[in-house]
Amino acid sequence: MSLNRVAVEIINIGDELLYGNIANTNAQWMSEYLTEAGFRVLRHTVIADEQAAIVQALQEALQRAQVVLMTGGLGPTKDDVTKLALCSYFNTGLQLHPEALAHLEEMFRLRGRSLSELNRQQAALPAGALYLQNEKGTAPGIWMQDAAGRVVVAMPGVPHEMQHLMREKVLPRLLQTFSIEPLLHFHVKTVGIGESQLAEQIAAWEEALPSHIKLAYLPSFGQVKLRLTAKGKAPSQLRQDIKEQLARLLPLIDKYVFGFEQEILEEVVAALLRKSGKTIAVAESCTGGYLAHSFTKIPGSSAYFQGGVVAYSNRAKIELLGVSPQTLETEGAVSEATVLQMANAVRRRFHADIGLATSGIAGPGGATPAKPVGTIWVAYADAEGAKAALYRLGNDRLFNIKVTTALLLDWLRKKLGGRASRFEDFFV
Template sequence: MKAEILATGDEIRTGALVDSNSAYIAERLEQIGLEVTRHLTVGDDMDTLVAIFHEIGARAEVCVVTGGLGPTTDDLSAEAAAKAAGVELALDEKALAYIEGLYKLAGRTMSESNRKQAYFPESAERLDNPIGTAPGFSLTIGSCRFFFMPGVPHEMKRMLREQTLPRIEKLRGTEQEVALVKQISTFGSTESQIGEKVADLPQKFPGVKLGLRAKFPEIQVKLYARGNDEAAVKKLLQQAGNDALSRVADFAFSDEGKDMAQVLADLLMMEKATIAVAESCTGGLIGDSITNIAGCSAWFKMSAVCYTNASKNKVLGVSEQTLERHGAVHEETAKEMAAGAREVGDATYAISTTGIAGPAGGSEKKPVGTVCIGIATPAGAEGYRYFFPFRERERNKQVFAMTAMDLLRRRLMGLPPPRYGLVKKKESLRSTGK
């Protein structure tokens, strides 16, 4: 079953707003076996909308449309759909009562303009919006079933899950084609290098499509397969996935769609271990990644952002001698930061970051892109220096944080430290205690 996705609105057409909805919708449609053939964007123009509805209606079986369901004069989706279908708009009393109820619940009076949101094409089926004032609707134009939803992402996602996808599943009827995806997430190599390693997979495994996605600082390898025999599709994808994983094993950290923080969390929970974090140049990015995981309080002890030398000394116990001799960006400093975080946080492990994110502040010996990472374990603490050739501050912060988490991930898995960007490693600083 072929599907298209249409995003409407001048803000999206001109780039003032980024369309994140279409990517989300496409992924969900592919998961239930539809083949998404086009993503389209049009502005708030009646003639253009009517024309594009006719075009899609002649070539697609399903189309999901976002935007244009609000109360203002430039919200044109319902009127344009009615014109394309050759029907009139009609007031949906239940939709109107629901919208009025939302305003009453909020202690506000509904504007007359909001009545517009309760008018749908006469032949349409209403799609309820449980968290907003813009219901959607579904109708057929040509040979295509259209599903209209608001452009607000959190409203769209819930309506897609509860209203649209179940209806599309019914449209598929007895059609049993499945579409499966295998994702391998890598870190530490470039898109071109990873691409070269896996380029021949579609030839080796006919029926498998290959895609590469640069989601900085990750490179994701995606394998796609579809067919009517679900067991056969799964087997094919598993074989291709195992082959791909063996080729990028030095850089792969997940083949289950997990991010680095979740992989690290799983390893810590498996070991019944805990972690503390000390950050300087990354400014709390590692702690933020960790606390995005529900239940992290079971294994996450502490996060300290110590930006100045004074805070590194007072909070983490980094010695004044180390700071005076080596400065803030040095392996010795990173080691002592990690050792201090582990001690203060009473944790099994700790990691630390201190570096030069840029765009200014670098030197010949410590250029922008230099980061020193400390790791503390029950056996002691170590410091590593890495260099990454980025000038942008945000990119450096992201790659520094990722490298620190990857360093501990590898340690927990019994793997050697990452070699990408590695400058040198300082000798271990043995610790006492846990």
């Protein structure tokens, strides 16, 4: 069965999704994960916790797709009706599954609790179903297959439980069940260049790509991920073809490339800091601690991250960082002079090799004609001195905070040597 014929539909079940109480992150994650593996996602459907609605959605999806993946409705309460819907569609009934029951009993024992009759019912699965043990929670994964070979998988709606089942149980079994056309993805991560500018810079290279290699632009906050997808040849040849294209691409955009594949900017900067042996401290105003979080989210960051100050008010800038009151009066908090003083001061206060600082108008308020929303000053200080840079970003507060952080991390990355890895490292 070729790639174009292995179609998947995703059904996400839950009133909370329809009411807008929570975002449907499961569909996005599942689609990306399945696409990476070579499957073709046809449709997302979100439905209520109603047995008839689930059965109807399942019937319609199986007219279009060979695989239907469902999330939600597997809990112990009365509104969890996914298993009943599966029984209705497959014309079967529920029966207690010994392995599922043993798993539940062990999980409750480890938590110091006894298994209630309500929770015991989570071990009841549709007759004929394959039990997929969920090591991350109590709701099981359920695999069912009809006479035509079409597959239906039900998983819990809790994201980390679903993702665990997809990685460890569902995708490996899908790949055993269906013959997938050889497919290879490779990601190039860039920062500090917009999607349109990046496209212009590599237009000639993109135009010359062979027909079996496609390029996708995947922008996010201050970053653009380039995804190269090769298919239709033997895996070894696809790897070689991707390597050849990367060797042509990187010289065109090298200064914007911070990493590859699953690398994230924060991890790349962390690796460079560890390699350099340098320490860092941050002084933040407009980013409100987000910059510090970008360092401390990485395990082991205490080896290089000394600390930070969120000096949001002018008083805090004066008392905690020694910013000159005269500077704040004449130049303003959002100014080159202010961030330079902040970066130098936080570096001294924490005895760090490097100091970073941010001050700006994240929005939506606080703007003046001279300093509109999105006016951001940042600074970098080390033993050789301090420099500042001005960014003019957008009107969205969260966008401004995240992009400022990404651009300042990129500045630090370049100061520390650029990249921690080579694309060849991913083809060993």
